[in-house]
Amino acid sequence: MKNILPSPLQYKNNHLTFDGKRLDTIAKKLKTPFYLYSKKTLRHYYGNFQKTALSNEIPSPLICYALKANSNDKILSLLKSMGSGADVVSGGELKKALKAGIDPQKIVFSGVAKTSEEISFALSCGKKGIYSFNVESIEELELINKIAKKLKRQARVAFRLNPKVSAKTHKHISTGNKTHKFGLLKEDILEAIDVKEFWSNTTLVGLSIHIGSQLTELNATIKAIAELSKLALSIDVPLEFLDVGGGLGIDYTAEEKIKLASIDTYMKTVSQALEKYYYSKTEHCPRVVFEPGRILVGKMGVLVSRVVRTKVSDNCHFTIVDAGMNDLIRPALYEAYHEVLPETKSNKNLTTDIVGPICETADCFGVKRKLPKLTSGDLVVIDNAGAYGHTMASRYNERDIAHEIVL
Numbered sequence: 001m002k003n004i005l006p007s008p009l010q011y012k013n014n015h016l017t018f019d020g021k022r023l024d025t026i027a028k029k030l031k032t033p034f035y036l037y038s039k040k041t042l043r044h045y046y047g048n049f050q051k052t053a054l055s056n057e058i059p060s061p062l063i064c065y066a067l068k069a070n071s072n073d074k075i076l077s078l079l080k081s082m083g084s085g086a087d088v089v090s091g092g093e094l095k096k097a098l099k100a101g102i103d104p105q106k107i108v109f110s111g112v113a114k115t116s117e118e119i120s121f122a123l124s125c126g127k128k129g130i131y132s133f134n135v136e137s138i139e140e141l142e143l144i145n146k147i148a149k150k151l152k153r154q155a156r157v158a159f160r161l162n163p164k165v166s167a168k169t170h171k172h173i174s175t176g177n178k179t180h181k182f183g184l185l186k187e188d189i190l191e192a193i194d195v196k197e198f199w200s201n202t203t204l205v206g207l208s209i210h211i212g213s214q215l216t217e218l219n220a221t222i223k224a225i226a227e228l229s230k231l232a233l234s235i236d237v238p239l240e241f242l243d244v245g246g247g248l249g250i251d252y253t254a255e256e257k258i259k260l261a262s263i264d265t266y267m268k269t270v271s272q273a274l275e276k277y278y279y280s281k282t283e284h285c286p287r288v289v290f291e292p293g294r295i296l297v298g299k300m301g302v303l304v305s306r307v308v309r310t311k312v313s314d315n316c317h318f319t320i321v322d323a324g325m326n327d328l329i330r331p332a333l334y335e336a337y338h339e340v341l342p343e344t345k346s347n348k349n350l351t352t353d354i355v356g357p358i359c360e361t362a363d364c365f366g367v368k369r370k371l372p373k374l375t376s377g378d379l380v381v382i383d384n385a386g387a388y389g390h391t392m393a394s395r396y397n398e399r400d401i402a403h404e405i406v407l
């Protein structure tokens with residue numbers, strides 16, 4: 001079954017449009033490269049995620065959007081207005097989430113290196129601090145307890161379980177195996193629960209997992225939920241939530257368009273796995289927390305660039321554009337595929353490498369792509385750049401950070 005995820009980009013009369021507006025008109029007065037985001041598309045994905053959680057009978061779902069995918073202020077405000085919470089991995093992201101008006105009681109804090117300063121801040125925001133510290137080591141738990149005691153607060157914590165599964169994704173974005181730095185092993189969690197002095201100012205309210213990103217099939221997710229459930233059943237503490245993490249992928253490639261699990265399939269899978277391994281075996285009914293990033297924002301954004309010039313070296317043809325790996329590092333870092341589309345549709349009679357201005361051979365958006373012949377000033381669009389684009393941008397080669405335009 002063809003699984004087409006809605007996108008704001010469409011060709012109309014051979015010209016690219018974004019949310020129905022001509023791209024050349026949008027770009028006319030703007031300096032390239034720039035990111036372009038569609039609120040309409042974001043509304044679609046968030047709405048769909050929430051709706052399918054409810055229709056698959058997930059108990060009191062809480063969607064904690066993973067800010068690291070895209071932390072644009074307007075995007076965060078829109079997510080907040082739709083009821084989203086946040087998954088943050090630094091004090092900086094926590095501040096951004098709060099600035100967007102997200103209730104601290106909808107914020108979970110993940111990450112292996114939370115500092116004393118970040119922990120104090122997260123404990124002090126709002127009346128009760130944040131919803132949960134998703135704890136990734138015993139040392140972290142001890143530190144949270146110590147700081148909470150000093151601040152006369154009670155910290156809400158969840159253990160992030162390392163379920164020892166291998167997610168089928170790029171090795172740089174797989175996080176759920178014991179060789180990865182993330183999460184705690186089951187035996188270490190059980191041991192920590194029995195150490196009284198860790199719990200004077202902390203309360204165990206949940207358990208979490210997050211096994212990787214850009215997941216297209218869900219076998220590892222089912223296994224991880226089974227492990228999470230086993231652990232939840234083996235502890236006496238009544239939990240408020242089970243956090244199943246994020247990770248659902250989008251269709252960057254034609255192959256992924258066919259095999260990618262849809263949001264509905266994902267929700268059904270999560271719901272059935274939780275029912276089978278957990279809810280059917282207990283009286284307790286903790287709510288479910290989700291931490292989606294890419295699936296909510298990936299499709300809503302593109303990177304708009306202009307051709308600087310073309311170049312021929314013997315039998316190699318290069319189309320050199322003004323966007324580089326400092327703007328969008330995914331191809332260089334993860335060997336990720338992004339579709340590159342010319343503003344004007346015409347015969348794709350040329351095989352060319354699309355490369356950027358950075359002095360690195362890895363600064364390449366596509367190898368041996370079929371494109372029409374382009375010349376200086378022509379617009380090209382790098383598609384599916386809403387997630388892990390701008391948030392990973394750097395100033396390498398003393399370049400400016402690309403602007404973000406939200407339509």
Ligand SMILES: *Cc1c(COP(=O)(O)O)cnc(C)c1O
Binds near residue numbers: 245
């Ligand atoms: C990155 C991350 C996410 C979001 O991952 P996506 O693949 O973008 O959905 C969720 N939870 C944690 C802990 C993360 O580190």
